[in-house]
Amino acid sequence: MPSDSAPTDTEILEHAVAELVRRTRFPVAFGGLARGDSIHVSSIVGARTRSLDGLVVEASRGLGGRALVEKRPRLALDYRSARSITHDYDRAVLGEGISTLFAIPVLVAGRTRGVIYCGSWAEAPVGDVVARPAFAVADELSSELRIRDEVQRRLTRTPPPAEAVTMAPAAREELRQTYAELRSIAAVIDDPALRDRLARLERRLAALSQDASEPPVGLDVHLSPREIDVLACAALGLTNGEIAATLDLREGTVKSYLQSAMAKLDASTRHAAVATARRAGLLP
Known part of the structure; x- marks a missing residue:
């Protein structure tokens, strides 16, 4: 990326997903930005397969769909047997071999702009050691998007x-x-x-x-x-x-x-x- 160009939303998301893997103990992370009533996964780090490629998560469907609508983190400790979510995306999630999946919404001005996930191939507890840095990454991503939105809004009003x-x-x-x-x-x-x-x-x-x-x-x-x-x-x-x-x-x-x-x-x-x-x- 040229040094004089501003980062795109997708590039900002990619950085956040990489930070999830770096800061938490979870080996795989992915995320996407909201387009209408769905999340389009565009960044994946640490995956062993291509099962998550091109994943589109609809509102209220799956773990991320609930996080999108409810605007709060959602956790499936054992994804395969989780009863609190629909299993529309089992082929993608279980195809990657993910057992525990943690989804965090990215909120900007009260609106869900995206969802980021971190997961593990074995069942893993999600305590403060994992949750705190994951929330921090989501907050930083939210701040970057908010700043970028505000700058773009003001620039459009400037000659x-x-x-x-x-x-x-x-x-x-x-x-x-x-x-x-x-x-x-x-x-x-x-x-x-x-x-x-x-x-x-x-x-x-x-x-x-x-x-x-x-x-x-x-x-x-x-x-x-x-x-x-x-x-x-x-x-x-x-x-x-x-x-x-x-x-x-x-x-x-x-x-x-x-x-x-x-x-x-x-x-x-x-x-x-x-x-x-x-x-x-x-x-x-």
């Missing part, structure tokens, strides 16, 4: 770069708010891959707001991620206290980052620093 010179003030302000929100989200994420994806989206947002009538200023300046975070919030008119609350920093730390950024940008005020950073393409 392309060639028309940026005529961007309405309200649209430009909303773009800047989106950028600041993405920076605050990225600041509390530990996953390097996810932070890198967010950084690519941030660069796209910054490029969208550039004024075509004013060529960018070339500056030999490197701002730290935190200095950019603080400047992005300052650009919205937030006080030091409000910035501290947004980024979970001490107010004194915010002041220190602002002073450092101002010195690097040769600016005497925060407003001048923001203006210079925008002309340099460091902020939208």
Whole structure:
């Protein structure tokens, strides 16, 4: 995948499924995104057969179909004899030799966007050791999809770069708010891959707001991620206290980052620093 392209929903799902196998003790994992009233399995890791390929799980059918509709995890400790589910997909699941199957819905804004599964070929208990990391993977996938949805929603309301010179003030302000929100989200994420994806989206947002009538200023300046975070919030008119609350920093730390950024940008005020950073393409 090119470094300047945003990940697709399918690529985000693939990463989550791989993480299920890595973080839990289950050897096989698979998952799919919702299309209408069904889950289309598109990512499989650890399978020994091709039985799960192309699996489509309908709402309320099977373990995943129940997770889709009920919006809560479902477990079949012994899948073959489970009485709480329909057995529409026995050929796929039992064909892979799966005995214990755990299905977790991926919820975004109260809607099931997908279901991820982890399973084992022998009957295996699902306690906190397995459930906690599986839930964490589902939560991370939900967050990525939510962020991507929001960015795409806002980008569709923003002119392309060639028309940026005529961007309405309200649209430009909303773009800047989106950028600041993405920076605050990225600041509390530990996953390097996810932070890198967010950084690519941030660069796209910054490029969208550039004024075509004013060529960018070339500056030999490197701002730290935190200095950019603080400047992005300052650009919205937030006080030091409000910035501290947004980024979970001490107010004194915010002041220190602002002073450092101002010195690097040769600016005497925060407003001048923001203006210079925008002309340099460091902020939208």
